[in-house]
Amino acid sequence: MxxxxxxxxxxxxxxxxxxxxxxxxxxxxxxxxxxxxxxxxxxxxxxxxxxxxxxxxxxxxxxxxxxxxxxxxxxxxxxxxxxAPPPSALIHAQDKLVMRRRLEALDAPVPRFAAVAGPADVDAFAARVGAPLVVKTARGGYDGRGVTLARDVADARDAAERHLAAGAAVLVEEKVEMRRELAALVARSPFGQGAAWPVVQTVQRDGICVEAIAPAPNLDDDLKSAATQLGLRLAEELGVVGVLAVELFETVDGRLLVNELAMRPHNSGHWTMDGARTSQFEQHLRAVLDYPLGDTAPIAPVIVMANVLGAQQIPQISMDERLHHLFARMPDAKVHLYGKSERPGRKIGHVNIIGEATGSVDDDAYVVEVRERASRAAHWLSHAEWTDGWDPHDAH
Missing domain, CATH: 3.40.50.20 (Rossmann fold)
Incomplete structure (x- = not known):
């Protein structure tokens, strides 16, 4: 690897x-x-x-x-x-312009976009689409890097000129009016077998994924099917071998638009380590080794993954001690730490919380409860603070 x-x-x-x-x-x-x-x-x-x-x-x-x-x-x-995946597929995860153009040719839904060679291209696109606009570098951006949500057309021009001056290829897109972000995670083997996990909802903060809810709650059955079929079709059309993550916008008017592609295990699939019969990591290996693919069914009605991010102020107590307290209070929390030093905003691990088997993804209160527990656990590991104000010295 x-x-x-x-x-x-x-x-x-x-x-x-x-x-x-x-x-x-x-x-x-x-x-x-x-x-x-x-x-x-x-x-x-x-x-x-x-x-x-x-x-x-x-x-x-x-x-x-x-x-x-x-x-x-x-x-x-x-x-x-x-x-695996071959370079002919991987280029679509490397270069946003190549990806946008290929998906458009495949009649896959994407935001309106244009390549930018100079400020005039931004002006022409804004005249056609209107504002607000998003300016992106075609390569290298992740976790919000290389992406500028422009305040107005002048701001978009400035952002594009900065990136162009640095030697980057640039594109401009419409800002999508979205209800939320989703991800369709699939896998494909060289034999051509495909498998898909449930579509998940992802929650972003400052361009970084902080939470994934599997399956996505309150997702229309037609959209659920469309997202899954889109992921499987793109894996086949692009010749992907391994895991493919298709990051999606669900628009306020009920459409799906492709935002990004990743051809590897992906943050939106970390829940599968504890919440699915086959994890994305095992499945990726099965796929690239051309083994038959594994069962992708979830083991509970809802599983929530919360990322553990480095805090602005690193806690005085060690991560080992934080783990001790977390497990004492939340023995069902499944923790995965990455062996990274702590620094502000850095992904240093994640927590998976498996919902009770008696719950339902259509029960809003149940989903909120599982989300709260995952967020509480991750925040504790990041900050050594309980979000609900719990004090072990006052506990009885």
């Missing part, structure tokens, strides 16, 4: 159960996956020699991020390396 981050770390856990060894190409020995894998190559994903060392003797080469240059992957293919 190219990349030594938390996705590779959690894929390594799944590999052990399947009797596999996951070699990782990591930047340093401190990377989350490098801390736990017995087979580590240290190097950069932009270094062909490092990529070749990582691929040497492997059954398949896959990724925990989208940033490996496709021209280097084409050279690995020429070497006979089994690259």
């Amino acid at each position: 190219i990349g030594g981050g938390q996705l590779a770390r959690m894929t390594h856990q799944a590999a052990i159960a399947l009797g596999q060894t996951l070699r990782v190409l990591a930047v340093s020995a401190d990377d989350p996956a490098a801390q736990v894998s017995p087979d580590v190559v240290i190097g950069a994903h932009t270094d062909l020699d490092a990529l070749r060392r990582a691929a040497d003797g492997a059954d398949v080469l896959t990724f925990d991020h989208e940033h490996v240059p496709t021209e280097l992957l084409e050279k690995l293919l020429a070497d006979g390396v089994n690259v």
